[in-house]
Amino acid sequence: MKLLIKQAHILTMNSADEQFIGDVWIEGQRIVHIGADLGALEKQADRVLQGAGKVLLPGFVQTHVHLCQTLFRGRADDLELMDWLRNRIWPLEASHDEESVYYSAMLGIGELIRSGTTTILDMETVNYTDSAFRAIAESGLRAISGKVMMDHGDNVPDRLLERTDESLRQSVELLEKWNGLDDGRIQYAFCPRFVVSCTERLLKEVRDLSAHYDVRVHTHASENRGEIELVEQERGMRNVVYLDHIGLANPRLILAHCIWLDEEEKRIIRDKGVKVTHCPGSNLKLASGIAEIPELLSREIHVGLGADGAPCNNNLDMFQEMRLAALIHKAEHGPTSMDAKTVLRMATMGGAEVLGMESEIGSIEPGKRADLIMIDLNDFHTFPSYDVDMYSRIVYSTTRGDVETVLIDGKVVLENKRHLTLDKQRILKESDRSIKRLIKRM
Structure with missing residues (x-):
């Protein structure tokens, strides 16, 4: 497929932060040309998308998501982390079946595609991860995902507490089945839940397997003070210090949250090339705290959203995560901290760098994957438009309802706000049926 996007306002998010009104020429999965006027190519195009009056961005890259938990929306409100896990989330995850994980x-x-996210780093539950990969494959979403690993801990439901050997065996089987599928659109990551849920043997095996297969390790760390106290009681040191002690702190490690870091942990993250993912909405709702993101960025640590x-x-x-990330740090660090361009970069190239995919996605440049979103800003909440900084309009004013078109690997998956790869009504209907079944099973 040869596709031409005409006369959009292009925010490239490249290293020079170029933006201009122009065209993008796509052949197959990749961007081949961008320029002020590529109209001469129109006769060669299989398809032309009109971008006049619209903004073209790289697709958003979310660096911490749990697709297996979407069914639990609204069922674990107003709790702190450990109660949230032990009393609500773990029992619900333990009730999952093959069909419920899929839906x-x-x-x-x-929801992700509809709001402009084209790539995710996902962590599933202990069981039925095949079903999640099947959903990812069918939808066209770009994803790094993996089965969660839990072979240790108190108050863990029986169906989630694994034998170490079995957890490792299943993880490797899933990796060998799904990693690299569809020309690398789907990749695998080892996903030990967090230190509290994992034996040292499992974590060391994950360390070695990650190196052997050259894949990411995705886990939680230093999200909550109670969690840190548990790790210190059991392992004799703080989260990141412990992960470094056992050899897991390296450029393949991606840590979600990292709210309560001390100076030694920040140094380890910087020196060992560990990546961090910032989840402001979750951290506020669980009252976990506010991560020191401006400081981490000042130390040249890679941070995604x-x-x-x-x-x-x-x-x-x-869009909500960008707005929150921009706002919550200003109270302590001042109004110029976390400006709109910085935050939008975290949502695009910053996320790509966290995933080690900066040469493939995250900006609009020749040779990169055609993961693009087109936004229509012709509405009350985004005007006036005259001489307003485009980064500001995107981060502070735009909403997910403004996303009109989404491409992943050069394929249109959302057009005129309608999904082309998903059956919305069937998914909504089966989601309700699935959660009803899970609640009865708890």
Whole structure:
């Protein structure tokens, strides 16, 4: 397929922060040309998308999501982390079946694509991860995902507490089945839930397997003070210090949250090339705290943005995460901290860098994957438009309802706000049926 996008306002998010009104020429999965006027190519195009009066952006990259939890939206409100996990989320995850994981994933994917997210780093539950991968494959979403690993801990439901060997075996089987599928659109990551849920043996095995297969390790760390106290009691040191002690702190490690870091942990993250994902909506709702993101960025630590799961947010909307990330840090660090361009970069190229995919996605440049979103800003809440900074309009004024078209790997998956790869009504109907079944099973 040869596709031409004509006369959009292009925010490239490249290293020079170029933006201009022009065209994008796509062949197959990749961007081939961008320029002020590529109209001469129109006769060669299989398809032309009109971008006049609209904004073209790289698709958003969310670096921490739980698709398996989308069904639990609204069922774990107003709790702190450990109560949220032990009393609501773990029992619900333990009740999952093959079909419910599939529809939970589909429900989340529909919301993600509809709001402009084209790539995610996802963490599933212990069981039925195949179903989530099947949903990802069918939807066209770009994703790194993996089965959650839990072989340790108190108050863990029997169906989630694994034998170490079995957890490792299943993870490797899933990796060998799904990693690299569809020319790399789907990738695998090892996902030990957090130190509290994992034996040292499992974490060391994950360390070695990650190196052997050259894949990411995705886990939670330093999200909550109670969690940190548990780790210190059991392992004798703080989260990041412990992960470094056992050899897991390296450029393949991606840590969600990182709210309560001390100076030694910040140094380890910087020196070892560990990546961080900031989840402001989740962190506020669970009253976990506010991560020191301006400081981490000043230390040249790679930081991405993620919505986390639907039951601790309660949506998967990158526009809300960008706005929150821009606002919550200003009270302490001043109004010029976390400006709109910085935050939009976290949502695009910053996320790509966290995932090690900066040469493939995150900006609009020749040679990169055609993961693009087109936004229509011709509405009351985004005007006046005259001489207003486009980064400001996107981060502070735009909403997910303004996303009109989404392309992933050069394929149109959302057009005129309608999904082309998902059956919305079936997903909504089956999601309700699934959660009803899970509640009865608890």
